[in-house]
Amino acid sequence: MSKNFSRRDFLKLAGVGAATTAVLTGCGPASKYVTRQQYLEMPEYNYNGQSTYYATTCRECAAACGLVVRTMQGRALKVDGTANHPVNFGKTCARGQAALHGLYNPDRVTDPVQRTARGGDATTIMGWDAAVQTVADALKNNQPSEIAFLMGMAPDHLFDLVTDLAKTTGINAPVRFGALGAFESRTTLSKASEVVFGQASIPFFDMGGADVVFSFGANFLETWLSPVAYTRGFSNMRRANHTKQRGYFVQFEPRMSQTAAKADEWIPVVPGTEGLVALAIGKLAAEARGVSMPRAFAGVDAADVAVRSGVKLETLERLAGMFANSASALAVPGGAALGQSNGLGTAEAVLTLNALADNLGKPGGVSFSPVSPLNDEYHRPASMKEMQDFIQQMAAGKFKVLFVHGVNPAFELPASLDFAGASANVGQIISFSTFPDETALLADYVFPDHHSLESWGYQRAATGAAQSVLSGAQPVVSPYFNTRSTVDVLLAAAQLAGGDFATALPFADEYEFIQNKVSVLVGEAGGLFSAPDLPTFIAYFQQHGGWWKTEAGFVTPSAPDALNRNINVSEAQFAGEGEFVLLPFVSPTLGEAGANKPWLQELADPTTTVMWNTWVEINPVTAHELGLENDDVVKIVSEAGELEVPVYLYPAIRPDVIAIPFGQGHTAYGRYAAGRGANPAKLMGPHFNEAGDIAFAGMKVKLEKTGRQQFLSRLESRMGVYGEGMGEEH
Amino acid sequence: MMNKSNIPEVGANFAEGEQGKWGMVIDRDLCTGCQACVAACSMENNVAFVGEEDSGYGRSMHWIRIERFWEGEYPEVKMTSQQPVLCQQCGHAPCEPVCPPFAAVHSQAEQLNLQVYNRCVGTRYCANNCPYQVRVFNWRDYTDDRLDPALVTLKNQYNPDVTVRRRGVMEKCTFCIQRIHKAQDKAKSEGREVADGEFTTACAQACPANAITFGRVDNPESLVSQLAGQNRGSKLLEELGTLPQVTYLNGG
Incomplete structure (x- = not known):
């Protein structure tokens, strides 16, 4: 988009399609090149008391749901789904709704900081120039093979940027991981x-x-x-x-x-x-x-x-x-x-x-699912076995510098893989985390990225949609803190580092990079919209919250021999000893990274109605044989570690299985997450299936009583369902 | 069939068999209990979170909650269909006649149960008298950033269309009356009626399973009337004669 985008052009675009006029293009206050102005000089389309809506993409998980965010006077007020987005058709989950509690979280990393000592809270605030110089030095002063990127499953535009960087300069290809995966x-x-x-x-x-x-x-x-x-x-x-x-x-x-x-x-x-x-x-x-x-x-x-x-x-x-x-x-x-x-x-x-x-x-x-635009095939995140290899390389001192973005390995990975221990052998760790999570605590520098609702970007829908979807992201509000887009930091640092780095990323800023990436779609037929030129395309792209094909693009699996192969389902092997099989599951309300959002903490778990904590589910009959009641704290002992958690008598679980939700047990990550609940990743040993995924549901554990009690906050207690069916009558 | 002897006739806003204005249909067979409606409602209506200790005492402020019950014992155990419960916007509301300062009143225009926050003096009679347990009380100042510095940033998200409540005030679901008014204003300025499905409540808008439908129950053509007219509908505790405006569809 040109720097001089006239009001007339804006109105032309904003008038496209009656159904979408409520969603503004990127020409609003979110636009890259608009500077902040006095309140008296508010843009004409921004009235006191009137909301402005921006289409963007949810990044609370990697599914790439389209969002329309209601804003008023520079504040984001409400998240809802984009009505015609092929992934979510106007709908959102609880985690998407609570994204605003991440945006306005009181515990965000507010400035680029240098950590005094790894693991400690003490930091010194740096300027962004010094931060960019630090990144440039890290790129320039190390061999390409000594530079590694560890990234989350979103956003895709940053992943593409680092992938391009790796192809040109020979640094290690970025590794992606997420506990959900x-x-x-x-x-x-x-x-x-x-x-x-x-x-x-x-x-x-x-x-x-x-x-x-x-x-x-x-x-x-x-x-x-x-x-x-x-x-x-x-x-x-x-x-x-x-x-x-x-x-x-x-x-x-x-x-x-x-x-x-x-x-x-x-x-x-x-x-x-x-x-x-x-x-x-x-x-x-x-x-x-x-x-x-x-x-x-x-x-x-x-x-x-x-x-x-x-x-x-x-x-x-x-x-x-x-x-x-x-x-x-x-x-x-x-x-x-x-x-x-x-x-x-x-x-x-x-x-x-x-x-x-x-x-x-x-x-x-x-x-x-059809392959997304800008993608040749489905790229899966790293398996746990591949993460183990990665951590072994870290431990062996192969990496002099490790960049981390969008993932919290110190929390999400099984403790038995010892990411924290291996990180001691990495010369320099630079985190781009928006929040002060466990991994940011291990980093020498934290150069906070904007929150996803303050960010440009795009995300591919790997599955879930009938069509090929590239979901677009744009800022819905100006950055609240002194943060900077990680793409912008890397682009600036690459120019400072010079050489291959500068030639690999010849873009002035993130916006130009994204334009460059999506430019291949200009003139592409069969899409939601077509545009004769890039500025128009980009304006539509932001207005609609992405670009997708209008026709379903499912590919039929070809399986002529599927029924005529031998399938070998061997007997499951269980690691460790004990009378129970442990079944960790992701908390449906918190997901992998929701624990720092207070309204997600206050949501009742859909099956147990527990709020704000971790519990272990035990069949009531088994529990009574062991002399356990609700809220008794037990110690779960696996071969890899142990954890103390209050008991929840769960009527719908096998007597030989206990289950524990994943999502809590943070030691950092802000006031709403830290010091709350327990993390079952501590119990998981490094055992894998034939594909390299962790055999997280294949562990035997022992239970030990502690004699203590910790009362779980549950929504159901006030509804009076204690008793009947819950085993209390025994 | 109905025994209304305990509830005075005074305050009934429409007779049994008549319809109110706004209503909701919730399909139990589709509700997955995912809590998206609860989160959406809280973000839309500035509902305060109360923290672990107070929520353990039953002071959490959810305007909508998802009920589920257990039937039988393992292995023949079954979870009843999840059921979001919110203010049923009764046509004959037990909360209204017991409020000394008339904070719980009936809107003649919208046929909704109002809660006038600046009239409420916190007697909590209304919550005691509500058979659906959907009224929640501000036991503390959960929204005062002088008491909780975290709110200095979090309050940026507050919806300016909805009052922020303070200690000592009862609150409850309003059927997103701010959205109703906004849609009515827009329709009026364009010289037309509000169309069915033109707007909806925050819970219905978020619901990934499309289990919640909101609209005009006095319009037989509306989607909500069509769904409510199916023979698998029922209302919660309708034998009390409260004339609830929320219809629940049974599974199967």
């Missing part, structure tokens, strides 16, 4: 998809069109992959109309998650036998259909599976009959079922059920 076992899903369907990607499961959905541990109503999109799919599946009946939903998992609570049937399988159950259902369904027995299921003994999985043979037969007789059956492999030593086999078995149901590429079936 680990709990989703994304690598396993992608690997199984390659084995069964010949494409290493995240399959899209079209729940909305399915009559019968069998989910093997996929918590798609909570945090899985693209929760708003999958909740829409669930809602469409459940809704009967004149073209379809109400869908039937069965969830197989050892603990009733929020997702399983919505299921018509919850089948509490023995942990690690989900793959066997899928194979048995495949065999029985093939028999029920009277087709010749596919090789994939031929070797399965359903009666044996019934014994090992704890699911009655009649139940397996009944469910298999339902699966076989449905016009549109769908099987979904997810999360904890794949986070087992045999997770890859489980994922293959479940995906193969879809081949049996013959739903590939069909409505209500499995397809591949």
Whole structure:
């Protein structure tokens, strides 16, 4: 966009399409080149008492939901979904709603700082010039192979910038990680998809069109992959109309998650036998259909599976009959079922059920999401095994400088991988964190990035949308603190560093970089809009909150041999000793990084209604055998560590399983997060499945009483549901 | 069928069988209990968070909460369908006749239960008399940045269309009356009626499962009337004769 954008041009653009006129283009106060002016000289379109709305992209997780943020007089007031955005269609989750408590969080990093000693709170404030010089020196004074970037799953434009930098200068390619990706076992899903369907990607499961959905541990109503999109799919599946009946939903998992609570049937399988159950259902369904027995299921003994999985043979037969007789059956492999030593086999078995149901590429079936614009293929985040390799390189002193953005490895990674210990052997750590998280505490410098609602950028929708989507981000308010865009810092530092760095990133600022990236879409046919030139395209891009194709672009998985392969679901191996299998799950309300937002803390957990803390879920019968009551603090001992947590008597969990939410247990990250609850990442040992994802649900643990009590704040206590059904009457 | 003997006829704003004006339909079969509505409501309506200790005492200020109950025991245990409960905007509201300073009053124009914050003296009679337990009380000054310095930055987010409440005041869901008024003003300035679906409440707008629908129940053509007219609808504690304006759709 030119620096002299006239009012007439603005009005022309703002008048495009009646439905979108409420959403301004980037020519408003958020525009890159508009300077702050006196209050008396407010732009003509900004009236006292009138709101201005900006379209941007949510960064509370990497799903790339479109947001429209209501602002008034320079303040962001309310987040809502972009009505026609293909990922979320106007909807948001609780974490998206609470993004404003991140923006206006009292504990943000306010200025670029140098830390006096790693791990300590003491810092000195630097100027941004000195900060940029520090980054430039770090780039210039080290060998390219000694420079590493560790990044989160969002935003994509920064990832693209660092990837370009790596290609030109030979620094290490950026490594991406997120705890959500680990709990989703994304690598396993992608690997199984390659084995069964010949494409290493995240399959899209079209729940909305399915009559019968069998989910093997996929918590798609909570945090899985693209929760708003999958909740829409669930809602469409459940809704009967004149073209379809109400869908039937069965969830197989050892603990009733929020997702399983919505299921018509919850089948509490023995942990690690989900793959066997899928194979048995495949065999029985093939028999029920009277087709010749596919090789994939031929070797399965359903009666044996019934014994090992704890699911009655009649139940397996009944469910298999339902699966076989449905016009549109769908099987979904997810999360904890794949986070087992045999997770890859489980994922293959479940995906193969879809081949049996013959739903590939069909409505209500499995397809591949279209690849996003500006992307050649799906790039998955690093698996836990790859993170272990990365940390080993850190520990071996391979990296002289480590840049960290958008991820909090000191909190999110299992303590057994010892990120903190390995970081001692990294010469210099520079964090770009917006918040003073655990990793920022280990960094020598924190050069805070803007909050996502103050930032430019774009994010690719990896899955969840029918179309190819590039979701655009623009600032909805001016930066509240003395922060600076990490892209701008890197661009300026690259120029200072000179040489390859300067030639790799020849952009004046972030805005020019983004324009350069999206310029390939100018004139692209089949999109939401087309524009003759880049400035017009960019204006539309900001107005609509991105660019996407108007036609669905699903790719049909090609699986000619899917049913004729042998599938090996080995017996699950459990690390450690003890009478319980530990099932960590991501808190549906907090996610991986929500703990510093007070309204997310005050939301009642959907299944337990606990607020502001961590609990461990134990079956009431087991608990009473052990003499445990609600709020008794127990010590959970795994092979990797121990944790003290209050007990919640949870009526819907297997007696041999205990479950604990991930999301709390911060030692830093601001006043609302620090010193609250416990982090189950401390309990996880370095055990992986065949795909390299962590076997987080394959741990045995012991419980020890502490004799102490800690009262959990629960919403339900005031509703008077103590007693009945909760085991209190025993 | 109905025993209204405990509730005086005085204060009934419309008779049984008649409709109010604004109403809501909540589909229990679709609600996933995800809390997006609770978060959206709190951000829209400047609802204060109270912290771990006070929320443990039942002082949390959610204007909408998601109820769930358990049936049976493991392994035949089932969670009842999640059910968001908010002020039912009763046509015959038990909270209204008990308020000494007339802070809980009925809007004749909008057929909603109002809470006039600057009349409220904190007797809490209304909350005691509400069968739905949807009124919440400001036990402390949760919104005063002199008491909590964190609010100096957080209060930037406050919605200027909604009053910030202080200690000693009762509050509750308003059906986002600020949004109703804004839509009415806009329609009036354009010389037309408010169209069905033109605006909605914060909870309904956020709901990822589309389980909440808001609109005019006195218009038989509106989506909310169509949904409420399905035979799987019921109202909470309607045997009390409160004439609630929220219809819950059962599962299956």
